[in-house]
Amino acid sequence: MNCGAIKQKLAASGAEAVIETEYARKGFAxxxxxxxxxxxxxxxxxxxxxxxxxxxxxxxxxxxxxxxxKEAEAKAAAEAKAKADAAAAAGEEAPxxxxxxxxxxxxxxxxxxxxxxxxxxxxxxxxxxTRMVRSxxxxxxxxxxxxxxxxxxxxTHDFFGIIFVxxxxxxxxxxxxxxxxxxxxxxxxP
Amino acid sequence: xxxxxxxxxxxxFVLNLGPQHPATHGVLRVKLTMDGEYIVEAEPVLGYIHRxxxxxxxxxxxxxxxxxxxxxxxxxxxxYNHGYVSVVERAAGIEVPERAxxxxxxTAELNRVSSHLLWFGAFxxxxxxFSPLLYAFDDREHILDLLESVTGSRLTYCYFRFGxxxxxxxxxxxxxxxxxxxRLRDRMPMYHNLVTKNIILMKRLQEVGPISAEMCRKYGxxxxxxxxxxxxxxxxxxxxxxxxxxxxFDVPVYDQxxxxxRYMVRMDEIEQSLRIIEQGLDKLPEGPVMAEKVPKIIKxxxxxxxxxxxTARGSFGVRVVSDGSxxxxxxxxxxxxxSNLSLFGEACQGMLLPDALALMGSLxxxxxxxxx
Numbered sequence: 051m052n053c054g055a056i057k058q059k060l061a062a063s064g065a066e067a068v069i070e071t072e073y074a075r076k077g078f079a080x081x082x083x084x085x086x087x088x089x090x091x092x093x094x095x096x097x098x099x100x101x102x103x104x105x106x107x108x109x110x111x112x113x114x115x116x117x118x119x120k121e122a123e124a125k126a127a128a129e130a131k132a133k134a135d136a137a138a139a140a141g142e143e144a145p146x147x148x149x150x151x152x153x154x155x156x157x158x159x160x161x162x163x164x165x166x167x168x169x170x171x172x173x174x175x176x177x178x179x180t181r182m183v184r185s186x187x188x189x190x191x192x193x194x195x196x197x198x199x200x201x202x203x204x205x206t207h208d209f210f211g212i213i214f215v216x217x218x219x220x221x222x223x224x225x226x227x228x229x230x231x232x233x234x235x236x237x238x239x240p
Numbered sequence: 241x242x243x244x245x246x247x248x249x250x251x252x253f254v255l256n257l258g259p260q261h262p263a264t265h266g267v268l269r270v271k272l273t274m275d276g277e278y279i280v281e282a283e284p285v286l287g288y289i290h291r292x293x294x295x296x297x298x299x300x301x302x303x304x305x306x307x308x309x310x311x312x313x314x315x316x317x318x319x320y321n322h323g324y325v326s327v328v329e330r331a332a333g334i335e336v337p338e339r340a341x342x343x344x345x346x347t348a349e350l351n352r353v354s355s356h357l358l359w360f361g362a363f364x365x366x367x368x369x370f371s372p373l374l375y376a377f378d379d380r381e382h383i384l385d386l387l388e389s390v391t392g393s394r395l396t397y398c399y400f401r402f403g404x405x406x407x408x409x410x411x412x413x414x415x416x417x418x419x420x421x422x423r424l425r426d427r428m429p430m431y432h433n434l435v436t437k438n439i440i441l442m443k444r445l446q447e448v449g450p451i452s453a454e455m456c457r458k459y460g461x462x463x464x465x466x467x468x469x470x471x472x473x474x475x476x477x478x479x480x481x482x483x484x485x486x487x488x489f490d491v492p493v494y495d496q497x498x499x500x501x502r503y504m505v506r507m508d509e510i511e512q513s514l515r516i517i518e519q520g521l522d523k524l525p526e527g528p529v530m531a532e533k534v535p536k537i538i539k540x541x542x543x544x545x546x547x548x549x550x551t552a553r554g555s556f557g558v559r560v561v562s563d564g565s566x567x568x569x570x571x572x573x574x575x576x577x578x579s580n581l582s583l584f585g586e587a588c589q590g591m592l593l594p595d596a597l598a599l600m601g602s603l604x605x606x607x608x609x610x611x612x
Contacts (some may be wrong), residue, residue, distance in 0.1 A: 077330060077546030103460040105574040109561055120570060166378045170457065175546065198459035199584045224287040233295050
């Protein structure tokens, strides 16, 4: 078992991206991005290699698309300004500023589910991430592969409202049994 | 083994264990479906002491979350301190002076011994023996006094800071700790004579409460639970942090997969922790205990970071997601007992109720850490 071989196998299982990260800087060895449909295949690869499950959690990326657009606009404006300055310095007439790009609808923000796996024999922390749209946060369960994921998925459902399709018992674990709110969503107001 | 309950001739009934029961060590409820004295099904019900530490983390600055870390696993608070400051130091690129790292390891290991001593007393209490608890608390009191002189508190420590520790040790700490190590070493044979070799304890624990290595893997069990099932996994050796690589210590592993094996792992770990403390005191360098130039307001670079430490109960991991501001964007706390307890439902099927309680005790549950 070594991390390099796992990387090949994960890439072969249909993961969108498998990136080796610098452990000393980040604390994990492999960063894997998968589509929700490919999640079970990727987790099965790790199961066959003898990995154990460390945790399942989520991240709410509310506002990410707006931030990305703002950054892109700022960058474009800075470039245009630099061009104009360069032209002015050269004594030329400043070119007409390009019209601002057509602003379409913002893409929908994402919820991310994050799975951590590690190996007992050799250090190789694999972080699998999968993104889904906030209005339909559905991802297949992995509790039939790792029974330990059962509680982790219930906890993630409590906090983020992510629905783990196929989970046998998706009821609140840490929150009250009648809880219908998800406190870690960024737009949660108590 | 639970198959016998499925025949129609056998009636089952539901038994509520907890949420207030001495054997659950806090507010844990277990819904047991029983066939006479045998457990058909067990479902732990969590959340009675859930405080949403992860949400609290998103509402305060990086440093303001420090006291929270001491209030999850109140028996090994310094390891939780260590996990959190390490992940923030990793994210913000803060260097820690060597003396501070030594003090961290010495105090965290003292805390581990005190945690194991409390577990030892409470575990035997679960099994019906009262007096070992008094002996264990007698020893533990010395550790609390030592740690109080350094950290200022006796239970919910908040001693580590980003870039070092809160203050230096006083003149009495080193001789006091050496005296304690000698004292506990002299007491260990008594513990083994009084408890480990006790025939009642052996009958209660040997070949009872099987947890296979495969079950550990599927549920993500770590710490003494997996080391009692023959898995040599200790974060201090596996992904070494702090100054543990410079320390010479062994990882006790037993492969009987029974409650007794988990008991033996913890008893042996006390001696290994004493070895680490002793080496730390021998090598303790002079110097500052806080890094210079630690920014007042910490703003780690964008991205996510993970750091795991070995607590008395297993691997505690913190994942932080930073958006470059002075508060965490997301803070995930992976607590070891949450995973360790999740295998209880499968492990205790078909067991006698008293044996299941012994199994539960051997998992060393700390409920505030499970519920967070």
